[in-house]
Amino acid sequence: MTNTLVELKSIRKTFGNVVAVDSVNLSISRGEFVVLLGPSGSGKTTILSMLGGFMTPSAGQIFIEGADVTQVPPALRPTVTVFQDYALFPHMSVASNVSFGLAMRKVPKDVRARRAEQSLSLVGLEGFGDRAIDQLSGGQRQRVALARAIAVEPSVLLLDEPLGALDLNLRRQMQEELVRIQKQLGTTFVHVTHDQDEAMSIADTIVVLNHGKIEDNGSPDRIYLKPSSLFTATFMGESNILEGTITTAYNGNIQIATKLGDIEVAGEGSVGDVIRLSIRPEQIKIGVVKDDTGIALGSIEITEAVFQGSHRRCRGFAGPDQDMELLLRIPVENGIQSGDTVGIFVQPNDVVLLQD
Amino acid sequence: MSWLRQVPSGCYLALAFLFIYLPVVVLVLFSFQDGLLPVPPFQGPSLQWYERMFDNRRLMEALLNSIVVATLSSVAATLLGFFAAHTLARKNMRFSGAARYFLMAPITVSYLIIGMGLLVTFNLLGVSRSLFVVGIGHVIINLPLCFAIIYSQMGDHQKNIERAARDLGATDLQTLILVTAPIMRPALFAAFCIAATLSWDEFIIAFLLSRFDVTLPVTIFEMLRAGLTPEVNAAGTVVFAISITMVLIAILLSSRRKNSND
Numbered sequence: 001m002t003n004t005l006v007e008l009k010s011i012r013k014t015f016g017n018v019v020a021v022d023s024v025n026l027s028i029s030r031g032e033f034v035v036l037l038g039p040s041g042s043g044k045t046t047i048l049s050m051l052g053g054f055m056t057p058s059a060g061q062i063f064i065e066g067a068d069v070t071q072v073p074p075a076l077r078p079t080v081t082v083f084q085d086y087a088l089f090p091h092m093s094v095a096s097n098v099s100f101g102l103a104m105r106k107v108p109k110d111v112r113a114r115r116a117e118q119s120l121s122l123v124g125l126e127g128f129g130d131r132a133i134d135q136l137s138g139g140q141r142q143r144v145a146l147a148r149a150i151a152v153e154p155s156v157l158l159l160d161e162p163l164g165a166l167d168l169n170l171r172r173q174m175q176e177e178l179v180r181i182q183k184q185l186g187t188t189f190v191h192v193t194h195d196q197d198e199a200m201s202i203a204d205t206i207v208v209l210n211h212g213k214i215e216d217n218g219s220p221d222r223i224y225l226k227p228s229s230l231f232t233a234t235f236m237g238e239s240n241i242l243e244g245t246i247t248t249a250y251n252g253n254i255q256i257a258t259k260l261g262d263i264e265v266a267g268e269g270s271v272g273d274v275i276r277l278s279i280r281p282e283q284i285k286i287g288v289v290k291d292d293t294g295i296a297l298g299s300i301e302i303t304e305a306v307f308q309g310s311h312r313r314c315r316g317f318a319g320p321d322q323d324m325e326l327l328l329r330i331p332v333e334n335g336i337q338s339g340d341t342v343g344i345f346v347q348p349n350d351v352v353l354l355q356d
Numbered sequence: 357m358s359w360l361r362q363v364p365s366g367c368y369l370a371l372a373f374l375f376i377y378l379p380v381v382v383l384v385l386f387s388f389q390d391g392l393l394p395v396p397p398f399q400g401p402s403l404q405w406y407e408r409m410f411d412n413r414r415l416m417e418a419l420l421n422s423i424v425v426a427t428l429s430s431v432a433a434t435l436l437g438f439f440a441a442h443t444l445a446r447k448n449m450r451f452s453g454a455a456r457y458f459l460m461a462p463i464t465v466s467y468l469i470i471g472m473g474l475l476v477t478f479n480l481l482g483v484s485r486s487l488f489v490v491g492i493g494h495v496i497i498n499l500p501l502c503f504a505i506i507y508s509q510m511g512d513h514q515k516n517i518e519r520a521a522r523d524l525g526a527t528d529l530q531t532l533i534l535v536t537a538p539i540m541r542p543a544l545f546a547a548f549c550i551a552a553t554l555s556w557d558e559f560i561i562a563f564l565l566s567r568f569d570v571t572l573p574v575t576i577f578e579m580l581r582a583g584l585t586p587e588v589n590a591a592g593t594v595v596f597a598i599s600i601t602m603v604l605i606a607i608l609l610s611s612r613r614k615n616s617n618d
Contacts, residue, residue: 052523053523054519054523073522074519074522074523075522075523075524075525075526075527079523080523080524081519081520081523083516083519083520084516085513085516087516087517087519087520088517088520089517089520089521089535089538089539090517090539091538091539091541100521100524100526101524101525104524104525104526104530105525148520148524152524152525
């Protein structure tokens with residue numbers, strides 16, 4: 001546990017009758033890039049505000065570097081927040097903005113100037129110190145906000161949807177920069193977003209939130225490929241959800257009767273239970289099963305095929321009664337068209353048993 | 357002949373301006389009168405009454421008193437209004453709605469009533485009438501206005517800026533001085549200018565609460581009681597000119613600010 005930097009213990013936050021965050025337990029390691037991901041109203045920003053000290057939890061405790069900071073004001077925490085609207089000081093130069101935190105810490109002027117310039121060059125804005133804030137573009141303001149935060153060398157940097165206001169290209173570029181800066185500094189980053197693509201491209205760990213509760217917590221690969229809940233499976237990109245009843249269970253394997261036939265996967269459960277399976281669209285393959293590892297899912301009649309560059313996004317109806325709608329992503333060289341009827345199969349590893 | 361259709365509205369506009377500005381024009385015009393009475397026919401122009409006025413020690417003392425009272429009471433009203441507006445806009449307190457209402461309500465009370473109240477209160481407290489007491493009266497009448505002006509400019513978009521300052525280690529006072537006040541500078545300046553103009557012109561409270569040292573409007577009133585002379589016109593013109601100058605400066609600065617924001 002020596003590597004744990006931040007720990008949330010049974011955190012709860014209510015606003016009147018509304019429960020914004022409900023008994024959240026979370027520990028964050030030193031040097032980790034954590035993304036709190038969830039739709040609006042999932043409680044992710046509330047958690048960030050409580051970490052930063054702008055809100056006090058209704059119940060529970062927050063530890064940073066082993067100290068209970070639950071009641072400690074923002075200024076006395078080893079955290080700095082980068083706000084969604086950047087919250088730069090409009091009447092100060094870029095350099096004064098960046099060195100503000102150091103000035104408050106009574107750092108001598110020459111040291112301040114040097115460290116401000118270092119922070120600015122880290123975010124790619126060397127030589128911008130004398131500019132006024134209203135001379136900067138949105139992306140540059142974002143960088144100044146970041147430089148201002150890292151100048152005081154916090155243990156935890158909190159980022160509240162910092163890329164939300166940028167256009168797509170700039171957002172991609174800033175995502176890469178954030179990862180580079182984070183690895184270079186080794187500072188723990190806690191980043192809030194509702195964009196699952198952003199989360200997957202920057203995070204070491206993704207914490208999926210919904211209705212104030214943690215739905216899932218793990219590496220981006222694991223979260224995407226083996227989501228543990230129905231919510232995660234549908235929120236993290238597109239997915240096909242199959243419902244079925246367990247017909248047999250033995251030796252850590254279960255067989256599930258679904259609309260697409262019997263599917264056997266590794267897992268626990270008792271006969272008669274209704275459970276859900278998730279299959280990613282790109283993992284449903286076209287053709288007949290060649291080896292005995294694949295699971296045949298019958299045939300599908302394609303009703304819609306949209307060319308999307310790297311793949312064709314197809315919809316169709318499968319199953320003996322043609323009543324199970326599936327979403328597929330088929331390689332373009334396959335040349336499939338609307339109206340075709342083809343056989344489909346899936347590898348057992350790609351079928352994910354959802355926990356709830 | 358389309359210009360003909362604009363004649364009635366043009367006449368109406370001219371009459372309206374005449375109605376508003378005629379008294380001021382007459383006042384200013386007859387301050388340049390070359391004669392003993394500020395009544396038609398106009399003779400001159402002459403600056404003799406201005407010379408008389410600048411040689412009038414009592415008038416010059418009153419002018420200085422007015423400047424001091426206007427400046428100090430407006431600074432106090434602006435500061436108090438700023439603190440009140442900041443607290444009520446930022447802190448979630450019970451009764452903050454009621455507090456806001458009670459802070460602004462005195463706008464509706466007449467200066468005569470406020471002046472009488474102050475007179476009675478200071479009598480009870482054993483504080484004798486003086487310029488200091490006049491200044492307090494001016495803070496009381498200007499505080500609601502200053503509060504209203506500053507409160508209306510306390511936008512939510514500054515909330516995160518203040519949070520950021522505190523997050524970076526600034527105390528509440530440092531945040532207020534280094535961040536909030538500079539951002540609010542246009543509103544603070546507007547509040548100060550309006551308060552200073554009102555204090556500069558104010559007569560009733562200054563009349564009721566002052567004794568030996570008086571402000572310019574009180575002196576002018578006393579001169580008027582002695583009789584009309586062009587010197588009174590000259591003093592009135594100076595009061596008017598300074599008011600107008602302050603308003604113009606305020607408008608100029610606020611419009612330049614707006615342009616630079618575009």
